[in-house]
Amino acid sequence: MAKPTGFMEYRREEVPYRPAAERVSDYFEISLPLPEEVLRRQAARCMDCGIPFCHGMGCSLGNRIPESSDLVYHGRWREACENLHATNNFPEVTGRVCPAPCEAACTLSINDEPVLIRQMELEIVERGFGEGWVQPCAAEEKTGRRVAVVGSGPAGLAAAQQLARAGHEVVVFEKDARVGGMLRYGIPDFKLDKAVIDRRLEQMAAEGVAFQTEVNIGEDVSPKYLRQRFDAVCLALGARQPRDLAVPGRGLENIHFAMDYLTQQNRVNAGEDLSREQPIDAAGKTVAIIGGGDTGSDCVGTAVRQGAREVHQFEILPRPPERANPQTPWPLWPNILRTSTSHEEGCLRRWGVLTRGFTGVGVRVRELHGCEVAWSQVDGNWRMSELPGTEFSMEVELVLLAMGFAHVVHRGLIERFGLELDATGNIAVDADCQTSQPGVFAAGDAVSGASLVVRAIAAGRDAAACIDRWLRGRQPAGRSR
Numbered sequence: 001m002a003k004p005t006g007f008m009e010y011r012r013e014e015v016p017y018r019p020a021a022e023r024v025s026d027y028f029e030i031s032l033p034l035p036e037e038v039l040r041r042q043a044a045r046c047m048d049c050g051i052p053f054c055h056g057m058g059c060s061l062g063n064r065i066p067e068s069s070d071l072v073y074h075g076r077w078r079e080a081c082e083n084l085h086a087t088n089n090f091p092e093v094t095g096r097v098c099p100a101p102c103e104a105a106c107t108l109s110i111n112d113e114p115v116l117i118r119q120m121e122l123e124i125v126e127r128g129f130g131e132g133w134v135q136p137c138a139a140e141e142k143t144g145r146r147v148a149v150v151g152s153g154p155a156g157l158a159a160a161q162q163l164a165r166a167g168h169e170v171v172v173f174e175k176d177a178r179v180g181g182m183l184r185y186g187i188p189d190f191k192l193d194k195a196v197i198d199r200r201l202e203q204m205a206a207e208g209v210a211f212q213t214e215v216n217i218g219e220d221v222s223p224k225y226l227r228q229r230f231d232a233v234c235l236a237l238g239a240r241q242p243r244d245l246a247v248p249g250r251g252l253e254n255i256h257f258a259m260d261y262l263t264q265q266n267r268v269n270a271g272e273d274l275s276r277e278q279p280i281d282a283a284g285k286t287v288a289i290i291g292g293g294d295t296g297s298d299c300v301g302t303a304v305r306q307g308a309r310e311v312h313q314f315e316i317l318p319r320p321p322e323r324a325n326p327q328t329p330w331p332l333w334p335n336i337l338r339t340s341t342s343h344e345e346g347c348l349r350r351w352g353v354l355t356r357g358f359t360g361v362g363v364r365v366r367e368l369h370g371c372e373v374a375w376s377q378v379d380g381n382w383r384m385s386e387l388p389g390t391e392f393s394m395e396v397e398l399v400l401l402a403m404g405f406a407h408v409v410h411r412g413l414i415e416r417f418g419l420e421l422d423a424t425g426n427i428a429v430d431a432d433c434q435t436s437q438p439g440v441f442a443a444g445d446a447v448s449g450a451s452l453v454v455r456a457i458a459a460g461r462d463a464a465a466c467i468d469r470w471l472r473g474r475q476p477a478g479r480s481r
C-alpha cells in the first residue's frame, strides 16, 4: 500500500487543461501533464482496498490499479509500466479517452473524490515510451497458423497484438485508408493525437502484425476466400449503423450524421485530400447537435474550433442530477450531469427536447422545430409525452445527428458470411467468442453494440485468447496460400 494515511492527508488534484480561449484555435490535445510530485501524492491516496472495486468491477480490463498506485508512489515507474501492459495493450489511449469507470468504482468515491487513476495510467505509459521501455515483444516461436482480423479499431488491434505475441501470423484488414477505427476517425485530435496510434502501430508491425488497408471484406474479398487463406477469422467491425431521425425535412441539405462530420475533420487534420468531397463546415453557422452524449460533445468541440457562430445541443432525456444519483449508487457508473471540456468551450445545452422536424429554404435546412417532453414510468417502462405549449422553432444552418449507433452494419460482410445476429442486431457469439460459423470469432462493438474503448480492448483480448485456444486444439488445415 502506497501510504496508509494518504487518503486522509491529500485532496484530489485535477488534470490541468490548456485555457479554453487558447485551445479552441487548434486541434492539439488539450490536457497537460502533472508534475511527478503531484502524481506521487495522488497515488498515495489509494487505500489498497481488500476488495478493489476499481480493478474488479470498474475496469473491464482488470487493470491492477492498487499495484500501479503503490509503484507510482514509490517512483518505480518501469515496473508500473510493465504492470499496466500486463492487462492493457493501449494504456496511452485509455489514459486519454476512457471515462474511467474505475474512478467511479473507487472506494473513496463513496464520500470523497476518487483516486486520479486515469491520469496516473497516462503518465506511466508516456514515461514508458519516453524512456524506451515500450519495446516490441515478438513471439519466440511461430505456430504456423494464420489469423485474419477484420477491422482495425481498438478491439481488432488488441486481438491482433495478442495473437501475434502468441506466435500466429496475423493480417489486419481495414476498409478505411488508415488503421485505427474510431480512434483514428471518430475521436477528435484534441482528445487523442493520432501520432499516439502510429507509435503503437510501429510496435505491432515490429511484432509481425501485417496491415492491409482499403480492403473491404465482403466487398473486395469474399468470406470464402478469407476462410480458405486463414485458419481463423476475428471480426472486429464496430457498430457503425447510425440512429437516424425519421422526421419531416430530414432529407434537407446540411443535416449530417455526426460520424461523417467528425471523420472529415480528422481527415483534414491528417492532411488527406478532400477536394472531391462536399465539406461539412460549421464556420459562421448556427449549429444544432441532436444527442447529448459524448459523440455530441465531440461535435461541439469540433464546431467551436471550426468557428461556428452558435452551438446548441439537444438531448431528449431529462437533465440528470448534478451530484449523487440514487438510481446509480456506488460502485455503478453514476448517471449524473457531465460537463465536458468541449461544453466549457461554448455551447447551449437543453434537455428533454424532442426534434419534430426541419424546414428549409430551397434544398437547405433553415429551421429546426421542436418541443419539450416529459418522461414518466408506466408499468416499469419509460414513456415520453410532448408538453403542450412548449413548441419552438429556431434558425439553424447545420444539423448534426449524434444519437448513437443502432448495431453493426449488416450489409456486405455480415450478410455474405451468413452470420446469426442477437436480439439487438449485433453479431451473436458463444462463450468462446465464436460466431455461428466455426472458426469465425467476433469482438468489440460489433458484438456488444456501441460502447467504450476500454471494453473493446478487453473484448479483443478475450477473443484472441479464445482463438489461440481453438487453434492449438486443432490439426493444421490444408489451406491454400
Ligand SMILES: Cc1cc2nc3c(=O)[nH]c(=O)nc-3n(C[C@H](O)[C@H](O)[C@H](O)COP(=O)(O)OP(=O)(O)OC[C@H]3O[C@@H](n4cnc5c(N)ncnc54)[C@H](O)[C@@H]3O)c2cc1C
Binding pocket: 097, 098, 099, 150, 151, 152, 153, 154, 155, 156, 173, 174, 175, 176, 180, 181, 182, 183, 186, 187, 188, 191, 215, 216, 217, 218, 236, 237, 238, 239, 259, 262, 294, 295, 298, 412, 413, 443, 444, 445, 446, 450, 451, 452, 453, 454, 456
Ligand atoms: C465520436 C466518437 C467518440 C468516442 N469517444 C470515446 C471516448 O472518448 N472514450 C471511449 O472509451 N470511447 C469512445 N467512443 C467509443 C469507442 O470509440 C468505440 O467503443 C470503440 O472504438 C469500438 O472499437 P471497435 O474496435 O469495436 O470498433 P471501431 O473502432 O468502430 O472499429 C471497427 C473497424 O472495422 C472496420 N470495418 C468494418 N467493416 C469492415 C469490413 N467489411 N472490412 C474491413 N474493415 C471493416 C471499420 O472501418 C473500423 O475501422 C467514441 C465513439 C465515437 C463514435
